[in-house]
Amino acid sequence: MQRYTLNDRNKHVEDFQVRDNLIATLKNRFTTYGYKQVRTKAFENYEMYSDITGTVQKDDMIKVIDTTGKVLVLRPDVTIPITRMMTAVNQANDVFSQRLFYVLDVFRQSQEMPNQKESTQAGVEFFGENTPEVDAEIMMLAVHTLKDLGFENFKIEIGHAGFFKELIQQAALSEQDLQQLQALIQSKNIADIELFLEGMPIEEELKRAIQSIPLLYGAPDQVIQQAEKIIRSTHMQHVLQNLIDVFALIKDYGVEEYVAMNLGLINNMNYYTGIIFQGFVDRIGQPVLMGGRYDHLGKQLDKEMPAIGFAFEVDLLIHAILEQGLAEAPNKLVDAVIYYTNEKQREALTTAVELRNKGYQVLSFRNDSSNRNPISSKSIINFEKEQNLFSNEQIKQTFSKADELVKLLQGHKEGF
Amino acid sequence: MQSITLALAKGRPAKSTIALLEKTDVRFGDFHEDSRKLVFFNNDRSIKLLFVKAVDVPTYVEKGAADIGIVGKDNILESQADVYELLDLKLGKCKFAVAGKEDYIPEKGQQLTIATKYPIIAQKHFEKKGEAIEIVKLNGSVELAPLIGLADLIVDIVETGNTLKENGLNVLEDIEPISTRLIVNKASFATKSVEVQQFISQLKSALE
Missing domain, CATH: 3.40.190.10 (Periplasmic binding protein-like II)
Structure with missing residues (x-):
């Protein structure tokens, strides 16, 4: 027989409980902000992803060919199909604001991690409005959810796609130079940015402005002050005003301690159109959530539609709560175990069903059953020829009717 | 803290x-x-x-x-x-450089073979110049490759250039300071x- 390596992090029953609890926490919080759950297909049209500026590289997508020769792709991201859904629904009418969330697996391949092709994302998308209130609320939702999960030390970094984009337009760089500069700014490599700009035909003041972008990091009030010094157009002024407005709202939510400004956050600059943000928690090297405003995506799908959203990387979150000891201990106990003799079979089985109707977890075994491994439960119920006996750590008592038994179990639950 | x-x-x-x-x-x-x-x-x-x-x-x-x-x-x-x-x-402090034999003469239109410990850096450098190359990844004594015909050129770290000189190689081009x-x-x-x-x-x- 061929031996297969079990390549799955979630190989234990308990792991799934942790995952399920975590997802329930996320769903619950999303719901309290008025978000409704949706799902999208696992197989999608390849063209929908390849023709649109998104956040996934074409090489990273997993393609499949169906019997007609059509190329499909295993859902590499959820935002594009959800936006597609919304543009189709709203084609004829005005876009009403709409809040949607999803918990779905996404599929990507990369050379660096060949064994990790699927991961779960839990995300929200808000369509139809572009206001600082919406931006701040969605960031509050991110903070709120991280708090729900028990994280204490975490940070949401906020940047803006427009600030750097506007600045760099004035420098008129070639595509290749721009890419190199972007990489240097994303790594905050000030030493090499200076070297890079040295030979460029760019005026001194603009050079200094570009060089200061990576340093625009930290407490929002300070960063906003510093950023004001390098404003070079009315558009940049608007962008900064947008950030100021959003931050004022975040202050009113009372969560400014969890927020840092990072104007060097310029990843996927051609996809995002406004605020960009990402969240970090202790001891996890990668962002556990990423998101931003992507007003252009609707236009690429034939319907202008403002939108903002973010997604949690569920697998990273699970890793984080386990690492930080925040996961609830999975419950291995059942509420009650019933053992019965042959002549009491009918009574024992109907009692088991009655208890289950009331919501108790119950296992039942015949006395002579070969499977008499000790089952962990605090309450043991024995149906014997002469008597019915209930026992737990505190008491041992006989009973005759089911409702007496329920009382005994309740007593146990209330800590008799 | x-x-x-x-x-x-x-x-x-x-x-x-x-x-x-x-x-x-x-x-x-x-x-x-x-x-x-x-x-x-x-x-x-x-x-x-x-x-x-x-x-x-x-x-x-x-x-x-x-x-x-x-x-x-x-x-x-x-x-x-x-x-x-x-x-x-x-x-x-040192640098990445392209080096070859002292008597190396580039041939037009021929695909270069580069021996290196740093395939990504070599690839990127020649990509920038618009040249397609073939890479031989080695883990040491890279200087040997051009001498025995394993590669046309090497991409490696150069500090003083002494190792290159002793093996009859010259720096042809600097890539990046390190x-x-x-x-x-x-x-x-x-x-x-x-x-x-x-x-x-x-x-x-x-x-x-």
């Missing part, structure tokens, strides 16, 4: 970095060169020091196993790690901002 984890490349960069840190009063009491220990703490245990192979430092930092790494630019470039590169320590850099995990920069910034400014002042 949270403690920070520092990954240091074994070898020369480690020694000079530790000397630099001592200037800022960060001392690793039980550290000495011949020790086989891989983990050390400074006196007040606010810094945990990991000794790892230079090529692994960017990985440790990118994955968050270390908050801060100190390692040569060559390894950062080759790993393409997504990290912050915040400080040039100006130690271990020196020891300080890199930081992006999450640590957000969640341990105060500690990380303080460490960097200490190191900066020691450099001046």
Whole structure:
């Protein structure tokens, strides 16, 4: 027989409980902000992803060919199909604001991690409005959810796609130079940015402005002050005003301690159109959530539609709560175990069903059953020829009717 | 204060970095060169020091196993790690260069074969010039490759150029200067901002 390596992090029953609890926490919080759950297909049209500026590289997508020769792709991201859904629904009418969330697996391949092709994302998308209130609320939702999960030390970094984009337009760089500069700014490599700009035909003041972008990091009030010094157009002024407005709202939510400004956050600059943000928690090297405003995506799908959203990387979150000891201990106990003799079979089985109707977890075994491994439960119920006996750590008592038994179990639950 | 984890490349960069840190009063009491220990703490245990192979430092930092790494630019470039590169320590200065035999004459229209320990850097360099190349990845004694016809040229680190000269090779083109850099995990920069910034400014002042 061929031996297969079990390549799955979630190989234990308990792991799934942790995952399920975590997802329930996320769903619950999303719901309290008025978000409704949706799902999208696992197989999608390849063209929908390849023709649109998104956040996934074409090489990273997993393609499949169906019997007609059509190329499909295993859902590499959820935002594009959800936006597609919304543009189709709203084609004829005005876009009403709409809040949607999803918990779905996404599929990507990369050379660096060949064994990790699927991961779960839990995300929200808000369509139809572009206001600082919406931006701040969605960031509050991110903070709120991280708090729900028990994280204490975490940070949401906020940047803006427009600030750097506007600045760099004035420098008129070639595509290749721009890419190199972007990489240097994303790594905050000030030493090499200076070297890079040295030979460029760019005026001194603009050079200094570009060089200061990576340093625009930290407490929002300070960063906003510093950023004001390098404003070079009315558009940049608007962008900064947008950030100021959003931050004022975040202050009113009372969560400014969890927020840092990072104007060097310029990843996927051609996809995002406004605020960009990402969240970090202790001891996890990668962002556990990423998101931003992507007003252009609707236009690429034939319907202008403002939108903002973010997604949690569920697998990273699970890793984080386990690492930080925040996961609830999975419950291995059942509420009650019933053992019965042959002549009491009918009574024992109907009692088991009655208890289950009331919501108790119950296992039942015949006395002579070969499977008499000790089952962990605090309450043991024995149906014997002469008597019915209930026992737990505190008491041992006989009973005759089911409702007496329920009382005994309740007593146990209330800590008799 | 949270403690920070520092990954240091074994070898020369480690020694000079530790000397630099001592200037800022960060001392690793039980550290000495011949020790086989891989983990050390400074006196007040606010810094945990990991000794790892230079090529692994960017990985440790990118994955968050270390908050801060100190390692040569060559390894950062080759790993393409997504990290912050915040400080040039100006130690271990050398450069990446293309080298070939002294009598090497480029032939027009012929695809070049490049021997190197750094396939990504070589690839990127020739891509930028619009030249398609074939790469032979070697792990040492790269200078040998052009001599025995395994490759037309090599891409390697050049410090003094002595090794090249002794093997009858010349630098044909400089690619990029190299020196020891300080890199930081992006999450640590957000969640341990105060500690990380303080460490960097200490190191900066020691450099001046």
